[in-house]
Amino acid sequence: MQPRELIPDIFCVGAIDWDRRLFDSLIPLPDGTSYNSYLVKGKEKTALIDTVDPPKTDILEANLQAMDIKTIDYIITHHAEQDHSGALPRILEKYPEAKAVCTPRCKELLASLLAISEDRIVTVEDKESISLGGKTLEFIHFPWVHWPETMLSYLKEDRILFPCDLFGAHLAASDLYVTDEGQAYESAKRYYAEIMMPFRTNIQKSWPKLDGYTIDMIAPSHGPIHRKPEFIMSAYKDWVFSEPKNTVVLPYISMHGSTRMMVNHLVEAIMGNGVTVKQFDLTVTDIGKLAMELVDAATIVLGVPTVLAGAHPNAIYAAFLANALKPKAKFAAIIGSYGWGGKAVEQLTGLIPNLKVEVLGTVLCKGLPQEADYKALDELAANIARKHQEAGIK
Ligand code: FEO
Numbered sequence: 001m002q003p004r005e006l007i008p009d010i011f012c013v014g015a016i017d018w019d020r021r022l023f024d025s026l027i028p029l030p031d032g033t034s035y036n037s038y039l040v041k042g043k044e045k046t047a048l049i050d051t052v053d054p055p056k057t058d059i060l061e062a063n064l065q066a067m068d069i070k071t072i073d074y075i076i077t078h079h080a081e082q083d084h085s086g087a088l089p090r091i092l093e094k095y096p097e098a099k100a101v102c103t104p105r106c107k108e109l110l111a112s113l114l115a116i117s118e119d120r121i122v123t124v125e126d127k128e129s130i131s132l133g134g135k136t137l138e139f140i141h142f143p144w145v146h147w148p149e150t151m152l153s154y155l156k157e158d159r160i161l162f163p164c165d166l167f168g169a170h171l172a173a174s175d176l177y178v179t180d181e182g183q184a185y186e187s188a189k190r191y192y193a194e195i196m197m198p199f200r201t202n203i204q205k206s207w208p209k210l211d212g213y214t215i216d217m218i219a220p221s222h223g224p225i226h227r228k229p230e231f232i233m234s235a236y237k238d239w240v241f242s243e244p245k246n247t248v249v250l251p252y253i254s255m256h257g258s259t260r261m262m263v264n265h266l267v268e269a270i271m272g273n274g275v276t277v278k279q280f281d282l283t284v285t286d287i288g289k290l291a292m293e294l295v296d297a298a299t300i301v302l303g304v305p306t307v308l309a310g311a312h313p314n315a316i317y318a319a320f321l322a323n324a325l326k327p328k329a330k331f332a333a334i335i336g337s338y339g340w341g342g343k344a345v346e347q348l349t350g351l352i353p354n355l356k357v358e359v360l361g362t363v364l365c366k367g368l369p370q371e372a373d374y375k376a377l378d379e380l381a382a383n384i385a386r387k388h389q390e391a392g393i394k
Helices: 054-066 088-094 104-114 181-210 229-241 258-272 287-294 313-325 344-349 371-390
Strands: 004-007 010-012 015-017 033-035 038-041 046-049 074-076 099-102 121-123 129-131 136-141 151-155 160-162 245-252 276-281 297-303 331-338 358-366
Touching: 015 054, 054 088, 074 088, 088 104, 099 104, 104 121, 181 229, 181 287, 181 313, 245 258, 245 287, 245 313, 258 276, 258 297, 258 331, 258 358, 258 371, 276 287, 287 297, 287 313, 297 313, 297 371, 313 344, 331 344, 331 371, 344 358, 358 371
Parallel strands: 046 074, 074 099, 099 121, 245 276, 245 297, 297 331, 331 358
Antiparallel strands: 004 010, 010 038, 015 033, 038 046, 129 136, 136 151, 151 160
16 A cells, blocks of 8 residues: 555555454444554654554555655554554654654553553643644544544644544545545444444534534545545534434344244334334344444334343343444334243343433233234334324434
8 A cells, every 4th residue: 555645745644454344353344444544744843643553554654664754753643542553652663753642641541552651642732733834733632532532633724634533434445535425424324323322422512622623624544535524524413413313223033933023013013104114133233234223213122032031142232232322212112022931121121221212112922923912013113103203203
């Protein structure tokens, strides 16, 4: 990979990770990712904005070498997570005059995660700036997107926002800029759902800090660069601030078909009530897809059979995940089947304290669903539609 110029004196020198398929040993990456590192050359000083994931350090080094960069004065370290700071120790070693620039909270994390010594770090306060000579970087503290220490940078003269993970996308692409807005939207929404959604209220609190900036370009640390900032910013405004939409997400699992029969019936009934529904079989579901649908859903219905005297473990995983992602759903319900008894409902409801939902009830059947069970599912579907309407959800 070669350095790529954004505009004169600003280059992308990071790495594309085409083949990565899992992040945090948890999150599927169907389209790979990138670790964007940017070099900003002022008249007097040079700054590197973020580094790369440790296995890609050689690429970053080779790019700097290809540009014949002899001196780096600052390594702007927005975020201590290793996919951006992992190459920092090697770059600090190679450029002994360089200082890592970060928030005070990030300094602690760089010491504990990467053993960076204090004398190699300069901390900056919110709104503080440094001049590189004709290029001024202003730092905007933006905690909890998605770690507590994170900041963004704004390059005043060129009106470029470098937001690190915020507005990012796990998308490996040879194009420097967004070219396919549909794909960019899908990747950014998946990223938001998996990484940022649990911190939605924190983003809401910090969002007004961006109001005073004229932004011509957004250069995140994952995925392509946005030359139309309003595209990604309006998508985020919708995900972060809007009320949920008239949608039900229905993750389920079925062992011998009874729960599946209930799910099939309920999906038809929900559709019949004019509500959008998304069905996910948890034995084959990409959890990223499920997370994306949770961004907008007003209601979550979990379909679960009883096994080993409790809820099926895959349903427990889905409930745990939904609780961790803290979507803005307002309603929830549980449906499913059992052979002779069990504590599936108690188990599942105990797993979702973070979901601020009104529970619309449970429909459990013994063995195969009977007429009364189907009637209860019809009533649940009608109740969901009514509750959405009463809550003004469109
Ligand atoms: Fe892309 Fe939170 O690291």
